[in-house]
Amino acid sequence: MSLHAHARAVLTAWRAPTAEEEVLREEFLQHVHAYEDAMWRECAPGHLTATTAVVSHDGERVLLTLHPKAGMWLPMGGHCERDDPSLDAVALREATEESGIPGLRLLPGPLALDRHRVWCHPPYSHHLDVEYGAVAPADVEAVISDESLDLRWFPIDEIPELSDEATRRLARRARDAMRSA
Numbered sequence: 001m002s003l004h005a006h007a008r009a010v011l012t013a014w015r016a017p018t019a020e021e022e023v024l025r026e027e028f029l030q031h032v033h034a035y036e037d038a039m040w041r042e043c044a045p046g047h048l049t050a051t052t053a054v055v056s057h058d059g060e061r062v063l064l065t066l067h068p069k070a071g072m073w074l075p076m077g078g079h080c081e082r083d084d085p086s087l088d089a090v091a092l093r094e095a096t097e098e099s100g101i102p103g104l105r106l107l108p109g110p111l112a113l114d115r116h117r118v119w120c121h122p123p124y125s126h127h128l129d130v131e132y133g134a135v136a137p138a139d140v141e142a143v144i145s146d147e148s149l150d151l152r153w154f155p156i157d158e159i160p161e162l163s164d165e166a167t168r169r170l171a172r173r174a175r176d177a178m179r180s181a
Contacts, residue, residue: 003039006086007048008032010130014110024113028128038128039080046115046126050087051077052095053111053131053167053174054104056153057138062171063099064163066150069119073154073163075170077129078147091132099136099151100143107133107181111173114166131166133174 001009011029016022028048037043053075054063064073076098077091084090092106109132117124144151154160156171 001085003080003084003086003090004032004036007039007130010087010110014113016113021113024115024128027115028113028130031128040082041079041120044121044125046128047079047120048087049077049079049127049129050090050094051075051114051129051131051170052091052104052106053133053170054095054099054101054136055133055156055171055174055178056136059135059175059178060155061153062156062159062174063101063136063142063151063153064159064167065098065145065148066152068147068149071162072167073152073160074167075131077131087130088132091130092134095132095134098145098147100145101136101140103137103140104134105137107135107174107177109133109177111177112166112170114170116166129166131170133170133177135178 016025032038067074076095078094110130112131114129142151
């Protein structure tokens with residue numbers, strides 16, 4: 001199954017927890033149907049991406065990166081690559097690369113959807129973000145990557161103001177998914 005077909009299947013099967021995300025799910029599906037290159041950053045109107053909230057082994061903290069372009073504390077995430085077999089694989093690859101933490105355990109997902117403006121194609125385009133959660137092993141140290149200005153653990157209920165509501169929502173959902181797994 002191609003990554004494009006996998007994304008279509010995931011978005012078709014996913015049950016949105018909010019009316020707003022149901023609208024996004026339908027828009028993401030329409031985008032995937034309309035653009036054969038919907039998975040790749042070359043798709044100018046927008047492209048699917050995967051984001052992962054990495055939570056501590058006890059579910060109390062979330063690892064966030066200080067994103068150099070956005071200037072905000074955000075979860076790990078990024079673009080699909082040609083050899084990625086699934087959105088789950090994109091989410092896990094990006095989280096591992098950006099956190100430097102081996103052995104992350106991806107939670108069943110997606111947990112959320114988000115669309116946000118980016119500058120991949122000036123003046124702008126959109127990331128159609130399929131969001132996941134992952135659990136870090138106990139006693140691991142995160143290693144900052146070249147894609148980040150900083151990397152820190154924050155209590156899930158104390159994510160800094162220099163973030164956004166989508167980050168807070170994903171962190172809470174990842175904690176809740178971990179606790180119910």
